[in-house]
Amino acid sequence: MVLARLAIVLSLLVLAGCATTGTHKDDPYEDFNRSMYTFNKGLDTYFLKPVAKGYDTVTPTVVSDRISGVFDNIDEVPTLANSLLQWKWGSVGVTFSRFVINSTLGLGGMFDPASAMGLDRRDEDFGQTLAAWGAPQGAYLMLPFLGPSTMRDVWGKPVDGYLSPMQEIDHVRTRNAVRGMDLIDTRKRLLELDPLLEEALDEYVFVRDAYLQRRNYLIHDGNPPLPELEDDCDPIDDDCY
Known part of the structure; x- marks a missing residue:
């Protein structure tokens, strides 16, 4: 989607005003990526x-929150599958419990009693699974319509889509309507972060660095290793990481 599902939210908050310009070692296709960013930006803007x-504007907060909860609950299914594929048994137990509790007591995810019980939401996708299996990240890519990605994450997106319960909706129009609603709900959640993005010196660099750092954070379960300086690199004048 134009702005990847909440994947850059934490990084947007952390990196506001901190992005720098310059050639990035993970972005060899920067010219192409910038053109795709401009395309996506136009699609988003208009x-x-x-x-x-x-x-x-037209949807009461109490209603939109319930809709967001349902989509979050649906996302527990691919998270559960990827937790299994990564042998993360703690995440398997928490995610399975969350899905059962929120699907029943939470009325299909409209409410989140699982979090009140101390079962915090986990975030696992097939891109993270590929990383756990040793697949290299590859180059950064800005995909048309779908937004930021890497060569590794490109392969994860269709797998996660296949794992989603939305795939089980047989009626094509209904399935597309649900996916469209999911996209609109995701973009609505990001509206309050738009001013932070607009303050960046270079929006493209801001989004790229935020995405890559957020992915690294998720892959290492919130404890990423410190980056290493490249040899003969001036950390003030160069992109050393």
Whole structure:
């Protein structure tokens, strides 16, 4: 999607005003990626963002929160599958419990009693699974319509889509409507972060660095290793990481 599902939220908060310009070692296709970013930005500016703002305006918060909860609950299924594929048994137990509790007591995810019980939401996807299996990250890519990614994460996106319960909706129009609603809900959640993005010296660099750091954070379960300086690199004048 134009802005990847909440994947850059934490990094947007942490990196506001901190992005720097310059060639990045993980971004060998920067010219192409910048053109795709411009395309996605236009699509967001003239279509997705106005729709999300309209949705936010006409939908009471209590209703939109329930809708967001349902989509979060649906996402527990691919998270559970990827936790199994990575042999993360703690995450398996928490995610399975969350899905059962929120699907029943939480009325299909409209409410989140699992979090109140201390079962915090986990975040696992097939891109993280590939990383756990030793697949290299590869180059950074800005995909048309889908937003930031890497060569490794490109392969994860269709797998996660296949694992989603949305795939089980047989009626094509209904399935597409649900996916569209999911996209609008995601963009609506990001509206309050737009001013932070607009303050960046270079929006493209800001989004790229935020995405790569967020992915590294998730892959290492919140404890990423410290980056190493490249040989003969001036950390003030160069991109050393």
